[in-house]
Amino acid sequence: GQSLEQPSEVTAVEGAIVQINCTYQTSGFYGLSWYQQHDGGAPTFLSYNALDGLEETGRFSSFLSRSDSYGYLLLQELQMKDSASYFCAVGGSTLGRLYFGRGTQLTVWP
Amino acid sequence: DSGVTQTPKHLITATGQRVTLRCSPRSGDLSVYWYQQSLDQGLQFLIQYYNGEERAKGNILERFSAQQFPDLHSELNLSSLELGDSALYFCASSPQGGVGEQYFGPGTRLTVT
Numbered sequence: 001g002q003s004l005e006q007p008s009e010v011t012a013v014e015g016a017i018v019q020i021n022c023t024y025q026t027s028g029f030y031g032l033s034w035y036q037q038h039d040g041g042a043p044t045f046l047s048y049n050a051l052d053g054l055e056e057t058g059r060f061s062s063f064l065s066r067s068d069s070y071g072y073l074l075l076q077e078l079q080m081k082d083s084a085s086y087f088c089a090v091g092g093s094t095l096g097r098l099y100f101g102r103g104t105q106l107t108v109w110p
Numbered sequence: 111d112s113g114v115t116q117t118p119k120h121l122i123t124a125t126g127q128r129v130t131l132r133c134s135p136r137s138g139d140l141s142v143y144w145y146q147q148s149l150d151q152g153l154q155f156l157i158q159y160y161n162g163e164e165r166a167k168g169n170i171l172e173r174f175s176a177q178q179f180p181d182l183h184s185e186l187n188l189s190s191l192e193l194g195d196s197a198l199y200f201c202a203s204s205p206q207g208g209v210g211e212q213y214f215g216p217g218t219r220l221t222v223t
Contacts, residue, residue, distance in 0.1 A: 043200070096165075
């Protein structure tokens with residue numbers, strides 16, 4: 001089976017840095033993705049790591065360690081608009097189906 | 111705006127009924143995915159189509175079925191509806207169907223009463 005663990009909630013203040021961790025157990029592994037979802041909205045793709053290491057896209061970075069079955073999403077210079085749910089998702093095969101974690105609710109305070 | 115469209119936006123129906131949810135992928139995307147999001151189950155993969163053919167199946171109930179048409183739009187049919195089927199149903203698309211970025215539509219919120 002597949003399981004992904006991520007914290008249910010994280011809070012931070014504007015301008016701060018926050019890290020959301022994700023550990024996974026899957027029978028097959030084809031990359032770790034991160035998605036953002038605002039209340040009532042659609043998930044929006046943030047990043048994808050197929051290989052070990054850090055990927056940086058603007059204020060967001062994502063890291064993967066395949067040997068540790070672990071990854072994280074790093075959000076820098078937090079803004080109020082970053083308040084949302086963040087999901088890690090694992091590709092379990094080359095077919096594209098994704099297994100999602102339960103999501104981390106990030107609240108950014110002024 | 112991801113370029114993926116879904117209709118209807120909201121749907122309220124009674125137990126035992128049948129509904130059809132519609133999805134149009136981004137222009138040029140061959141692969142369509144259906145996901146169900148509920149409070150107790152989270153975001154769950156249901157089924158994937160690629161260029162008209164079923165490619166992968168997840169935890170999709172036998173009461174649910176889907177298809178992808180020659181113009182690449184897709185429909186998800188839910189029948190004999192139960193209260194527990196109330197959820198947000200998302201369609202996503204991607205160019206080739208491999209892992210990586212998927213583009214999600216705005217979703218259809220289904221309420222079964």
